[in-house]
Amino acid sequence: MFVKKLGLVLLSSSLLIACGGSDSEDVTPPVEPQPEVTPPVTGTPDPTEYNHQVQGVLAFEGAIAGADICVDLNTNTLCDTDEPTSTTDNDGRYQIDWNSEVETPNYYLVANWIDTTRSNVSQPKMLSRSFKTNKLNLAKVDGKHSNRTDIFNDGNAKLVALSDHQGAINALTHIDFKRYEQMLAQDLSEIEIADLRLQLSWLIDGLYAPDSNIAYQVTPTLSSSEQFNTTYQTHMHVAALIGDQLNATLAIEKVLTFSGPTITALADENQVSMSEFLADDPIEVRYIVSDSLIAQGYIETPFDEKIMNDNDWQVLRDNLFNDGVNHDFSLNPPSSLSTFTLEYGEATKFIVGYVHEGGLIGKEHELTMSSREELCWDNQSNSWKDSDTSYPSNGETTNNTISFSTSGTSVQTKLKFEKYNTNSDTWLSIINAQPAAFKFNQVDWPEYVYRYYIKQDDDVMCKAANASIFVMPAASVDALTSDDIARTVWSVFYPHNVITDEDKREIKVSYTAGEYSTFIWEHDTSPNGSPLIRISELIDPTNGQSLSTFQEYIVQDGFLIEVDVNKSSSFDDFSDHLLISYDGETNGFSQHFLAHIKALLSPTQP
Structure with missing residues (x-):
């Protein structure tokens, strides 16, 4: 309103000047000179361009030569055709120069090469997704933004670096x-990301470069060193176990x-390389x-x-360590004629047999109480001990292993268990690898089966309470x-049904x-230092x-006393055996398994 009024006032004043007259002559005011005005620029100014250069080294188990490197300007982790590229030389070095209108561009560095000789370091199955997590750590990670750091995919290798790693x-x-x-x-906010990346760098430095604190600047020589690869292999194994189940970004590195030093110590204890140790997905690492x-x-x-839990151990105490009332199955490898034993919850009854010409040969045996009573030699007390303390139910458990004193002696025996869900592909592959004569794929297995391996620290010698005793047939x-052995042990068949060969010690x-x-x-x-005579049967004399x-x-004391020497063993000695236990009582599984095996036994013995 004020502006409008001002305009009216100015207009009135000009009219008054024009209309107000006098008889005097008109006076024309002098014309003032006008300054020159530069016309505005109507075209587009030339853009400002910035020169950029990045150089560095591509290293993975040594220098990678001939790899394609690109500056990924649109950060899609791909090398698009319009993005600056270069190729690494024999030392893994590269340099890329380019111009852009951005003074400080944001980009990734992407390296691609072909390598069909290597694969990702470790691929164990993840820890079960069923574990209970802290609410703050609940998994919420999609496949694209995974914790996994896989590098190789069907012979195509790919590594990515952020721009602040100076070309490394x-x-x-x-x-x-x-x-x-x-x-x-x-x-996350930029501040949160910066803080987490700083923490990550401290962790990476501590793991890979505790002295220099420049872990990301990996040289080809360092990347191929044993120490670096031992740490990296363990790193990837832990990452594979945890997978994408946790939202905590630094969980793997923490x-x-x-735990890294403990895992390394285990590999050293087993006297194998880290890659060999981790290849079997050891339960100890889990x-x-x-x-x-x-x-x-x-x-x-x-x-x-x-991982064995309290319920699993209780199943085994009820079915494998239950004072002889056991539910278990053992199968020896083909080198031992695939002999097998089945215990099905009876204190004195069991089936023993073997595979013969694609079928099963075997029969049910029964132990008398006297045949079960035995004494075992204990070197610590230098005496015969009652073996009833064998397989105590309160054996000491560590991880998936239980240890106990063997047959009442001071010798330690350990059983290491592998727990299998019988619906898993792993269990199916195990039973499919056994002789077809058992038809294991037709068995309705319990939910879980426990395969075990045995380690015994020393030989253990036992004898039956009513052991056979013979007078020593020679002076020493x-x-x-x-002939002495045949005349003593096979007296019923000697001499007419016995042939001896002294040179071969053959009977x-x-x-x-x-x-x-x-x-x-x-x-x-x-084991007690006395002389021992061992008689072995040649299972296949032809071959x-x-x-x-x-x-x-x-x-001992002028007699031959029958004994049974249980030799020391390592877990590896049973790698080709199938020793399993299970819950035999629930749903009557042991009786079902017994009926299955009996139905397969040949009605005639060879």
Whole structure:
């Protein structure tokens, strides 16, 4: 309103000046000179361009030559055709120059190459998704922004680095990039991301470069060193176990920092390389990772389908360590004629048999109480001990292993268990690898089956309470002959049905007219230091493939006393055996399994 009024006033004044007259002449005012005005620029100014250069080294288990490197300006982790590129030389070095209108561009560095000789370091199955997690650590990560840092895919290798690593591209920059992707997926602020990346760098430095604190600057020589690869292989194994189940970005590196030295010590203890140790997905490492996650508050319960829990141990105490009333099955490898034993919950009854010409040969046996009573030699007390303390129900458990004193002696025996869900592909592959004669794929197995391996620290010698005793047939062990052995042990068949060969220490015995069983014998030393005579049966005399211990005797006080020497063993000795236990009572599984095996037994014996 004020402006409008001002305009009216000015207009009135001009009219008054124009109309107000006098008789005087008109006076024309002088014309003032006008300044020159430069016309405005109507075109587009030339853009400002900036020169950029990045140079660095691509290293993975040495220098990678001939790899394609690109500056990924649109950060899609791909090398698009319009993005600056270069190729690494024989030392893995590269340099890329380019111009852009952006003074400080944001970009990734992406390296691609072909390598069909290598694969990702470790691929164990993840710890069970069923474990109970802290609410703050609940998984919410999609596949694109995964914790996994896989590098190889069907022969195509790819590493990524962020721009602030000064051109370095390697396995560690790739880890940093994957964690950065995860942070972006969680919608974290720039400050939060910067803080987490700083913490990650401290962890990476502590793991890979505790002295220099420049872990991301990996040289080709360092990337191929044993120490670097041992740490990296363990790193990837832990990452594979945890997978994408936790939202905690630094969980993998914190667990590795906490547990890495223990895992390394285990590999050293087993006297194998880290890659060999981790290749079998050792249960001990699962326990270590699980315990570390609990200790650091990432999870609340240690549940994992491969980890034995209290319920599993109770099943085994009821079915495998139950004072002889057992539910278990053992199958020896083909080198031992695939002999098998089935115990099905009866204290004195069991089935023993073997595979013969694609079928099963076997029969049910029964032990008398007297045959079950035995004494075992204990070197610590230098005496015979009652073996009833064998397999105590309160054996000491550590991880998936239980240990106890063997047969009342001071010798320690350990059983290491592998727990299998019988619906898993792993269990199916195990039973499919067994002789087809057992038709295991037709068995309705319990939900879980426990396969075990045995380690015994020393030999254990036992004898029955009513052991067979013979008068020593010679003045000394060295004076013993094959004829002496045959005359003493096979007195019923000697001499007409016995053939001996002193040079070979061989004895042939005809139990059935025209058919001979072949035995050989040898000297040894028993666990208590007494001389031992071991007689073994040649299972296949034609091919000489297998020896089975027939009888053993210690020489003591002028007598041959029948004993049974249970040799020391390692877990590896049972790698080709199938030793399993299970819940035999629930749903009557043992009776179902017994009926299955009995139905397969040949009605005629060979």
